[in-house]
Amino acid sequence: MSPEPAATTGAVPRVTLADVAAHAGVSASTASLAFSGSGPVSDATKERVLAAADELGYAGPDPRARSLRRGRSGIVGVVLEERVRAAFLDPVKIQTLDGLAEGIASLGAGLLLFTDSGDPAAPVSLDTAPVDAVVLIGCSPKFFRQVEALQRRGIPMVAIEGAPGGDIPEITIDNREATRLGAEHLRSLGHEDVATVTLPFEASRARGPLTPEIESAATVDTAVERLRGARDVYPGIRAQVAAASSIEEGLEAGRALLADAATRPTAVIAQSDLLAAGVIGAAEELGLEVPRDLSVVGFDGIRVDGLQHDLTTLVQPSVAKGRAAGEAVVRMLSGQAAAGTDFTSELHVGETTAPPRA
Amino acid sequence: MSPEPAATTGAVPRVTLADVAAHAGVSASTASLAFSGSGPVSDATKERVLAAADELGYAGPDPRARSLRRGRSGIVGVVLEERVRAAFLDPVKIQTLDGLAEGIASLGAGLLLFTDSGDPAAPVSLDTAPVDAVVLIGCSPKFFRQVEALQRRGIPMVAIEGAPGGDIPEITIDNREATRLGAEHLRSLGHEDVATVTLPFEASRARGPLTPEIESAATVDTAVERLRGARDVYPGIRAQVAAASSIEEGLEAGRALLADAATRPTAVIAQSDLLAAGVIGAAEELGLEVPRDLSVVGFDGIRVDGLQHDLTTLVQPSVAKGRAAGEAVVRMLSGQAAAGTDFTSELHVGETTAPPRA
DNA sequence: CTGAAAGCGCTTACAG
């Protein structure tokens, strides 16, 4: 015989606005007004209602009822399509999320995270959650069905880099043009033999030299566009695919690219700052000095924690992207139209690029 | 005269379950059953309802109405008390959040993030959000009022390392004992002259040598407890306070501690792995070799991206903490009692500790 | 400034 649980929660007696009104001797309408402050109530009445609430232990209007009645829940959904720990390994995503929080601040709304929980049997379905709007970050078309359902329900949506389908406003950046800028910078320094380390081309995240097969199976636009930008300047550029955006992966790719002195490029275009930091690490392991022996260009413009170099990189407006998405959502919720935005990245010339050794 | 907006959103005509039912020629109850699948409906009827829904463009029951009626919203609130970018700089927090997502997976609930949006005028108030439960991560007592309101409403709460007030189950780890273990390891190797790099002691995040003033104004238990653990073994230990848990801060603190060869300790106890990585970097800058010239102990047991050393550290169960919180929430929501958990960390002896040079 | 009434859209006992 096992003992009964010591105590159960949720046994709090439900007090409703009606109870409070009755206790205060006013109508429910008046009590409601006293709480919302959105109507004319005499101070005396208001105080009486608040006192009654206090006596009964009433904690304010039930958000569920309020949201049904008002048609708004005060919640904005954010879809990430990865596990929390994977999504937040990417500093750009974190900054974007931060900007988003800022962009919707005026709504006083919370951010409801939709991620892969690791339990395939328990998917939180986007379309049974009480959201006022949804922002998709880096999502694949696999959400098409749910996206469609949300659109039918009139829920405003915005996508940040991804192709969720539907006619959803998109927030994008100039991946190709920006990378081309970085490549041109290298060419203007005199580099002829340049290699690139790319982001994964698809979810399976193969690692190694880029093959036509990998390229034709690509689902990640960012990697493809940045590669195009590099090819605009160096058409036959050698490419090494990383399995993720991390220093560790950059190290591995860097080793693969730099190990053989005979085939060693004089410069590397990394598709992210983390990858660039790894490439620099690999160079240092081999006794190479950056930028004297190897030039390295990154992408993102984040501060890589612990990296001592001032990295030459394409600075993308990560926070602004999120904020723009948030502002678009706010606009749509107020009944206005909202369009996407295509942001521009800037070349920051730091101290990791220089002319090649003669 | 400015032009009208091109198009407004939200103009979708609202289709309700009643419309669908009418269209299918059944009652609302039956239509409801057809969607929820929780009652006996003939296949023929079900199909008719679904077909009607399709024709009318009905995307399924409105989550707001459903949550009012059912008394559950399917949302678990997570309070972080920082900006998104600050909170997610900490790998331990990310892992904890990941574990939490896992722990509540069976609920099929989403995680509603409450963070500082940067806009003080627009605080998302915890107590007007439709949450079924709330998990506080590293929160200060400043939430006491809201916490109380939630308790009055019978909303289950769990705290992970923090002192939100109230009689909320807490998930904690053995900060003091674990650090003591690390210190004992150093002592057993023969170290006499040991210093420590601590986490911030309060929100203002002063940086520099630890003073009695800083210590007495401490609000962050973690830093205090880990310091105590170090003092259990090295009572007069010299302490340098970092302004955050990062490699960069570890570098700074490391430089301060190691620059002067005359006062240089033979070992450093860092209160986080990121700080430890920074201390190692500082040592290497000075031409010191780890562990030959300096032993370094970390805390957390995360993989520091790009760190080449196998760090000696106290491995805390970050993911398990989150999962435990999630499971406690699930239990409470099913009406059972839930207690807190105090987790134990383990000493991992890597390759960054060795006997001091003779 | 206050109250009576309707209704937000759904689900759930309860009959049949």
Added chain:
DNA sequence: CTGAAAGCGCTTACAG
């Protein structure tokens, strides 16, 4: 297996 009725707890025109 299906339907009629009540009600989740609130807010909002509408009268007064």
